[in-house]
Amino acid sequence: MTELVFPLGGRRAWAVWATAVLTYLVTVLHRGSMSVAGLQAAERFDISASALASFTVVQLTVYAAMQVPVGILLDRYGSKRLLIASSGLLFAAQAAFSLVDSYPAALAARAVLGVGDALVFISVLRVVMAWFPALRQPVMSQVTGMLGGLGAIVSTVPMAAAFHAFGWTPTFATASLLSLVAGLAVLFLLKDSPYDVSPHRAKQPIALVRRNLRRAWKEPGTRLGLWTHFTTSFSGGTFGLLWGYPFLVQGQGVAPTTAAAMLILPVLAGFCYGPLVGRYAAKFPYYRSWIVLAVIAGSVLMWTIVLAWPGRAPMPVLLLLIVVQAAGGPGSMLGLDYARTFNPTTRFGAANGMVNTGGFIAMLICIGMVGILLDASSGGAPQTLGDFKLALAFQYVLWTIGTIQILRYRRRARATLARYNPEIYEALRANQIVPLKADTAEFAKVS
Secondary structure, three states: OOOEOOOOOOHHHHHHHHHHHHHHHHHHHHHOOOOOOHHHHHHHHOOOHHHHHHHHHHHHHHHHHHHHHHHHHHHHHOHHHHHHHHHHHHHHHHHHHHHOOOHHHHHHHHHHHHHHHHOOHHHHHHHHHHHOOHHHHHHHHHHHHHHHOHHHHHOOHHHHHHHHHHOHHHHHHHHHHHHHHHHHHHHHHOOOOOEOOOOOOOOOOHHHHHHHHHHHHHOHHHHHHHHHHHHHHHHHHHHHHHHHHHHHHHHOOOOHHHHHHHOOHHHHHHHHHHHHHHHHHHHOHHHHHHHHHHHHHHHHHHHHHHHHOOOOOOHHHHHHHHHHHOOHHHHHHHHHHHHHHHOOHHHHHHHHHHHHHHHHHHHHHHHHHHHHHHHHHHOOOOOOHHHHHHHHOOHHHHHHHHHHHHHHHHHHHHHHHHHHOHHHHHHHHOOOOOOOOOOOOOHHHOO
């Protein structure tokens, strides 16, 4: 029998959460460190656009591939151990990246960075779920993502200035030291659970792990979360992680310092979107999908305007594009909220890991295809605005696939919950979230 040692949402909860958020912020900085370094990397390693894209593709491929294993590790070992391991890996990866001068070695460093990155986000979300009451969790999750976005700010203008003033090696080496600071903070300040014994640290037999994975995947609500994450986040991620800066500078003729500053806008916009989305999700959980569809429609509309604009788009239109597509970050968090709603806590890590793969799979596909299409369109010559427009039009393929799947699994998730958990379904329709305590559905019969 576990006993509550620290009150949920109390002073200790805020201290633990702040430590976890610091780790996430530093991780986002490392993840986005190529956002303003793409042109320098192409020159340093003498590579093409598709080869440049492979840095981010490899990083995101490893990240996505690690999500389900990380979910299993999280359910078994807890957030603290995974965050400490992540800090060590991120330090090693970024330090190595600062020193290497060959393309294969640089790719290997980005792959290790992807492993370290993969350990962080769902570990931080587990801290939120463990330390705060259920009704506050949607808002706290949004605020967590929003504050983590501060790392994206540091990875734009400050890193661009550091590249200019100090060069490649000092900039990346200094950034790597931030992970050591975060790791020490986790070691001394973070606790997995406010209970005397964490309810998530029980060792599970392999058969039970496999059953939890199977049931998490068969749950339509998990797949609804995956496709939500897939469709809402890839456009902003593709823009912010790699192709936004070259598109603005080479394609739209924006000054490099102005383009770097423009990449801060999604984070600032997220400060507005995040709390609004979190409050709406907490108050109207049955209608969360309408926010998701609105976020997708906004991105599609703005990209259609920019890509169809004759010649270079005016600055106000480019700014509006960046602000509107920034809603994808808070929107993608609703995918993780679906994982929490439709799965019991015993398989929270596995379900969240599956959902979290969605957006990153979409990003790596989009980033890679944009690079390939740019090379094909330009024929090895410097890319023009027309080349960028053709390549970025690939986004419509992913928006179409993802929206169809969201509508499909929204219908199936509601039908499954109504059939096997009618009381919880009626509570959800009344805009009340009642966590699943145990499995009551024979998911294999409805998969």
